[in-house]
Amino acid sequence: MSQASTSSLKAMLWIVAAGFFMQTLDTTIVNTALPSMAHSLGRKPLDLQPVVVAYTLTMAMLTPASGWLADRFGTRRVYFSAILIFVLGSLFCAGAQTLPQLVIARVVQGIGGSMLLPIGRLAVLRNVSGEQYIAALAFVSVAGQVGPIFGPVLGGWLVQHVSWHWIFLINVPVGVVGLLAVRRYLPGGDTAGAPPFDWVGCGLLSLCMVAFSLALDAPLQASHAGWNAGLAALSVVAALLYIPHARRSRAPLFRLALFREPNFSVGLAGNLVCRIGSGAVPFLLPLLMQLQLGYSPFHAGLMLLPAALAGTLSKRWIVPLVARFGYEKFLLVNTALVGASIASFGAMSPGWPLALSIAQLALFGATNSMQFAAMNSVTLKGLSVADAGSGNSLFSMVQMLAIGLGVTVGGGLVTLFSARLGEAGPAFRLAFVVVGTITLLSALVFRRLDVAELGKGRRAAPASARTP
Template sequence: MNQAASSNRALLWIVAGGFFMQSLDTTIVNTALPGLAKSLGEPALAMQLVVVAYTLTMATLTPASGWLTDRFGSRRVYLAAVVVFTIGSILCACSASAPQIIAARVIQGIGGSILLPVGRLTVLRTTPSEQYIAALAFISIAAQVGPIFGPVTGGWLVEALSWHWIFLINIPVGAIGIAMILRYFPDDRAAERQPFDLLGCALLSICMVSISIALDFPIQSHRLEWSLFLVAISIGAALAYYVHAKKATDPLFDLKLFDNYRFSMGLFGNLVCRIGSNATPFLLPLVFQLQLGLSPLLSGLVLLPAAIAGTLAKRWIPGLVAKLGYYRFLSINTLIVGGSIGSLCLISHQVPIWVNVIQVLVFGGANSMQFAVMNSVTLMGLKGREAASGNSLFSMVQMLATGLGVAISSSLVRIFSGGKHTSLTGFRITFFCIGLVTVASVFIFRGLREVKTFAAPDGGSSPATTHKAGNS
């Protein structure tokens, strides 16, 4: 193997390691939340901000990743991302209160927002076109492995050691990554640098953060007024961005994207459908541990079939879509995803655990296929700069949906539980409600009847999809 091929292989391993670290961290925390909350003396649902702060930070900063790479070079930016992510992990492990760990998760999110897009963008720019699909498939495996090991690893670490270790395990991975980046990572950057729309990014960030906080539904005095005030701020920021984007020569996201009906519909459908899909992995460890009395490790093992089924189900997607078409596939599969989420309202002490395993398995397989097909149909019609901008916006919406799913579901559990403390009834009604929300997204996909071709399951119709921001 010559030196160029060896360096390229090392680059793929570095990027795959970043994918694994980020995807593992996204899933490992959910199983550990009850133990983390108990250690810090907080109600379990109050720790939702540990998840929301991380995802919202990623959503707000991801659009800047492409510009940072072009401005400072891929090696410096990726190295800084790994260093910041590792420092954030150390600060999380050292936290002694909820505000401290939430602030540390924001720091983690700053690093995480750069890892995926810059890593994929660098692979795109340095890998020969005939090898790009194989390279993308290689690094994508790491993103699939993370969710498989995340819940079980989180449960085992909390049970055998302490919650601190769910963050400490990032330190050796980060240290190895830093050493490999300094030796193998190319210092790639674009020949021409596009100006960064700082005002547009700030307006969209205000919009996302405000609506996420507002959807922490009012259950105490004066909370309704605050929620309405934040909703007004979110709407105002969105309108301000619309006015800004109409006048700006190079806006963060061109409004012409929404002239593409398929993209607009897919983006909105993704947002609605993913609220329930992202709320479920957050709620399941809580209900298993807080209400059914399962240990952290056992609750992680119950969730394991979802990740395995999700990985295996991806191979069925091309054949099913070719046979059914996008509209019929998404109509049927969305009902399965929503139905499997809604069926979790049957969880109780009387229901055998193997029934819960089957419910989780069906959800995991259908949800994985749902994500892949929704990604594909949303982006498949975009080309050139439109593809880069659309993919960046799409990635931001994906992360926003994760934060919204956690915020909405935790608020519903508190409301249906009658206060701050959780109850099994509160969880059961919440599962039913978010299942209905997921099913409702079927109506959004009605315009896909004419879409018949199938794009790559990773959501990109071509390598150009990642050219500007490099997002997945």
């Protein structure tokens, strides 16, 4: 490889890594700023949970379309558009004067964010040779690990020393440099014959996710029971309508045969339940620390560092632990540890020992990181080569949906308990116990894993799924 092509390759990897960093940073940087944002907008902090949910739910809905868009319009053009939309969404967020304006701006941000990682991975796949591909993806994935580490700290510092608007404005210079770099270094002209996209299937599944999220987000009061039930019913109907559609369609968004793959359905269900608790923690903890424990935004961000660092360091433990104990036993024990660590946050109160708080956060970060790695593996391990891409896309949708549901459930529980108990302190404690218990329940799902299948490698595509 010539020096010029090597330089272009390195530049492309930095572009993709920067996009991944912006996406993961924006998933976490907002949480420590919520109290300040709420005060500025004249709302209660818990009223801002749609700001988080709108972003993750938008990404969940649009991620499946990213590959088709790249095939139809070209990787460079779509990646450039993704960064541009993300930057414009960031500007709109910084300029929002009301909560509805901020939620709409976060949707715009999510449209751009939904394409940053998938299109970036695709650019690497199409332009990096086989022997360098793993190293290239490893380089890009570092950005995804750095974002959650620095997001809460950077968000807290900006809120405390500048203003909350800068948690969004910081994306603008990074995005402008990225736009210029994409035009210069990202290869173009890679359009392919894009197959027809299943817009009907995508719409049905998107309707299912949105209706389900809104059903959980609606106030849990008797006067809203009909509204909640109607949204839940709409979600179920949309999911059921997808089944006959997928049977009739020549190229459905997700083949129904995916759910006949051993452990895939179990893995999806386990992921959804388990990640509700994990998704609630980054939302609830900064609120607890600032509203109940008296921490400053920057201090609250620093307190989340042990969890992020422990999560990064523990990734190397997962392979030897699974090799020694097996997936089933590891998931049962580790799920219990994740759930217990989440529930333990309910014990935090004014005067709680700092060393104990750090230990709790480190335990959560380490076990949660290993849980994600193990769940990812058992869910996707048995898929055929032909189904791997589609299964991974559906899995990504479920992951983003679960993060949004975690915020919705966690915030809803605090609101409900606050109304019943008359004060927020006990409400936060009870909410952590409940979401920790929800995480523990996912251990019952993982007991249904087919242990024999976990020992096998990825299977070849069945005849009906192979391309001619």
